[in-house]
Amino acid sequence: MSYISDTAQFGDNVIIEDxxxxGDNVIIGHNSVILRGTKIGNNVSTGxxxxxxxxxxxxxxxxxxxxxxxxxxxxxxxxxxxxxIYSSTRVGKNVFIGDHASLRENTIVGDETVIGxxxxxxxxxxxxxxxxxxxxxxxxxxxxxxxxxxxGPCVSMANDKYMGAQSYNLKGPYIKHGAKIGNNxxxxxxxxxxxxTIVGAGSVVTKDLEDxxxxxxxxxxxxxxx
Amino acid sequence: MSYISDTAQFGDNVIIEDxxxxGDNVIIGHNSVILRGTKIGNNVSTGxxxxxxxxxxxxxxxxxxxxxxxxxxxxxxxxxxxxxIYSSTRVGKNVFIGDHASLRENTIVGDETVIGxxxxxxxxxxxxxxxxxxxxxxxxxxxxxxxxxxxGPCVSMANDKYMGAQSYNLKGPYIKHGAKIGNNxxxxxxxxxxxxTIVGAGSVVTKDLEDxxxxxxxxxxxxxxx
Amino acid sequence: MSYISDTAQFGDNVIIEDxxxxGDNVIIGHNSVILRGTKIGNNVSTGxxxxxxxxxxxxxxxxxxxxxxxxxxxxxxxxxxxxxIYSSTRVGKNVFIGDHASLRENTIVGDETVIGxxxxxxxxxxxxxxxxxxxxxxxxxxxxxxxxxxxGPCVSMANDKYMGAQSYNLKGPYIKHGAKIGNNxxxxxxxxxxxxTIVGAGSVVTKDLEDxxxxxxxxxxxxxxx
Numbered sequence: 001m002s003y004i005s006d007t008a009q010f011g012d013n014v015i016i017e018d019x020x021x022x023g024d025n026v027i028i029g030h031n032s033v034i035l036r037g038t039k040i041g042n043n044v045s046t047g048x049x050x051x052x053x054x055x056x057x058x059x060x061x062x063x064x065x066x067x068x069x070x071x072x073x074x075x076x077x078x079x080x081x082x083x084x085i086y087s088s089t090r091v092g093k094n095v096f097i098g099d100h101a102s103l104r105e106n107t108i109v110g111d112e113t114v115i116g117x118x119x120x121x122x123x124x125x126x127x128x129x130x131x132x133x134x135x136x137x138x139x140x141x142x143x144x145x146x147x148x149x150x151x152g153p154c155v156s157m158a159n160d161k162y163m164g165a166q167s168y169n170l171k172g173p174y175i176k177h178g179a180k181i182g183n184n185x186x187x188x189x190x191x192x193x194x195x196x197t198i199v200g201a202g203s204v205v206t207k208d209l210e211d212x213x214x215x216x217x218x219x220x221x222x223x224x225x226x
Numbered sequence: 227m228s229y230i231s232d233t234a235q236f237g238d239n240v241i242i243e244d245x246x247x248x249g250d251n252v253i254i255g256h257n258s259v260i261l262r263g264t265k266i267g268n269n270v271s272t273g274x275x276x277x278x279x280x281x282x283x284x285x286x287x288x289x290x291x292x293x294x295x296x297x298x299x300x301x302x303x304x305x306x307x308x309x310x311i312y313s314s315t316r317v318g319k320n321v322f323i324g325d326h327a328s329l330r331e332n333t334i335v336g337d338e339t340v341i342g343x344x345x346x347x348x349x350x351x352x353x354x355x356x357x358x359x360x361x362x363x364x365x366x367x368x369x370x371x372x373x374x375x376x377x378g379p380c381v382s383m384a385n386d387k388y389m390g391a392q393s394y395n396l397k398g399p400y401i402k403h404g405a406k407i408g409n410n411x412x413x414x415x416x417x418x419x420x421x422x423t424i425v426g427a428g429s430v431v432t433k434d435l436e437d438x439x440x441x442x443x444x445x446x447x448x449x450x451x452x
Numbered sequence: 453m454s455y456i457s458d459t460a461q462f463g464d465n466v467i468i469e470d471x472x473x474x475g476d477n478v479i480i481g482h483n484s485v486i487l488r489g490t491k492i493g494n495n496v497s498t499g500x501x502x503x504x505x506x507x508x509x510x511x512x513x514x515x516x517x518x519x520x521x522x523x524x525x526x527x528x529x530x531x532x533x534x535x536x537i538y539s540s541t542r543v544g545k546n547v548f549i550g551d552h553a554s555l556r557e558n559t560i561v562g563d564e565t566v567i568g569x570x571x572x573x574x575x576x577x578x579x580x581x582x583x584x585x586x587x588x589x590x591x592x593x594x595x596x597x598x599x600x601x602x603x604g605p606c607v608s609m610a611n612d613k614y615m616g617a618q619s620y621n622l623k624g625p626y627i628k629h630g631a632k633i634g635n636n637x638x639x640x641x642x643x644x645x646x647x648x649t650i651v652g653a654g655s656v657v658t659k660d661l662e663d664x665x666x667x668x669x670x671x672x673x674x675x676x677x678x
Contacts, residue, residue, distance in 0.1 A: 030485045094511050138361055154606070163378060277482075277534065346552075389632040
């Protein structure tokens with residue numbers, strides 16, 4: 001059953017499927033598509049040509065997600081243009097999601113976090129509050145990012161130690177509170193990055209890094225304290 | 227002349243130009259655009275806001291493609307949302323193409339291959355069967371990828387040895403059967419990567435790598451057998 | 453007040469807001485959105501599903517841009533599909549902008565420059581004439597790129613030395629005339645790259661580089677003259 005507030009505003013050619021909830025003062029840009037089951041809180045805005053509430057599809061070489069629920073976007077969040085967000089995901093309050101970004105299913109994004117332009121967040125990932133995930137960064141599936149983390153532009157993460165050679169052994173990085181990752185760094189599957197630790201630009205992190213250190217290089221080595 | 231199967235389903239505001247063929251049980255998402263000359267096989271689905279069958283445009287500093295044919299998408303293939311695919315390209319059976327991905331003209335993608343979200347495949351490139359090209363990877367023009375290859379997320383390739391200083395001397399990497407490339411690795415123009423060879427995350431491959439080795443680092447050096 | 457030339461051609465479902473100027477022989481692709489205040493010169497073409505003339509939005513953790521003016525696209529420029537371009541930006545004559553690319557506010561792009569597919573140019577950035585910014589490259593905010601510069605695919609730049617720890621201390625790279633940056637290189641905040649200098653693929657540039665040298669590695673070191 002749909003609920004659409006009288007105070008919501010819609011651009012031209014907006015498509016809203018059944019069973020959608022849209023709160024007060026919401027603004028939906030031209031040509032955007034709100035798919036079945038999406039719940040949008042008060043004072044949310046989205047740009048043009050977005051697709052929100054996508055159900056996953058796969059081919060037979062990919063893992064399948066089951067038990068899907070709805071997409072929930074909490075109040076005050078700003079979404080850019082040409083953005084795609086899947087169902088079974090919760091975007092917190094006053095989040096910013098940049099143009100061309102994509103969030104997969106079973107993802108949680110904490111309040112006031114910034115997801116940069118063209119950044120991609122894969123499935124089963126939790127991002128804390130007040131994080132910055134900069135432009136073009138890739139947050140792989142099965143990742144945990146605690147609060148106040150800074151992920152620089154073009155950072156790359158992996159979750160598949162065997163690169164497709166074994167099935168379903170997937171684990172992304174675990175990045176602790178206040179850590180900062182420099183631009184274009186590469187993080188390997190399952191590595192832990194300690195609290196307030198700083199990783200230099202272009203570094204390749206192949207092992208766990210302890211709390212409050214600075215690490216740089218290929219592979220990343222400790223060069224001091226943060 | 228167009229042929230559109232009675233069993234095809236179309237979202238709202240779908241635009242289909244003349245001279246298009248659409249097979250049985252095809253699903254086209256809202257706001258998608260199917261341009262002139264596109265041939266879509268049975269049981270194909272596409273998401274919302276896609277553009278399929280694009281004719282190339284250039285400015286005067288770019289090379290021009292001639293002798294263009296149609297875009298062919300074979301049966302059972304799944305295409306995500308906000309995807310762009312050019313004419314003169316053939317996408318095989320049961321392929322998966324993620325959201326925000328782009329495939330250029332004169333490209334071939336083999337059956338059951340997975341092209342990740344926001345991955346880009348440039349012109350004159352051949353990708354084999356059952357490959358995985360992960361999220362945000364960049365497959366440059368004039369590249370050959372054989373079957374069962376794994377390209378990790380954010381891998382970068384180049385095809386222009388002289389970086390614009392000389393014209394039309396373009397050659398991408400040649401990646402042999404079963405090779406695996408770690409996330410955010412960089413591959414230089416014209417290099418060959420051997421069968422079942424593994425390249426570590428963040429490595430920079432500047433020379434040919436033989437079959438069945440493991441290579442890591444900047445520049446990538448052999449550290450063992452795969 | 454709007455002006456739309458009689459010779460302009462529009463695809464289906466094109467949305468044009470008030471106060472837009474569109475010159476002679478302009479072609480606007482299906483589903484594209486031209487927002488208030490956009491000025492498009494003669495012989496410009498855009499693909500499908502583009503959004504042009506975007507006003508910036510932010511959340512409370514981001515800096516705000518004021519004194520916005522209109523988006524101006526000069527004559528002969530070709531824009532791809534699924535592209536987003538902000539207001540207060542000037543795109544020169546005969547520029548090419550690839551599919552999925554994004555240009556922010558207060559950006560200048562010089563005549564005949566090529567902006568690759570999915571490349572992103574952030575705010576307050578100036579790119580010169582006849583440059584090539586290849587596919588998926590990231591040009592951060594507060595950057596200067598002089599004329600005839602070549603930025604390879606997947607190059608990453610940063611402008612925030614303190615990674616969010618201090619406010620508004622932002623400075624991108626300064627890249628001089630004719631420099632060439634190899635694919636997937638990382639450039640740190642505020643570094644200068646000299647005239648006609650060449651940076652190797654996958655390098656991490658942490659310090660200023662003088663004119664006409666070749667530098668490679670992590671961190672990038674001089675290995676010869678260009």
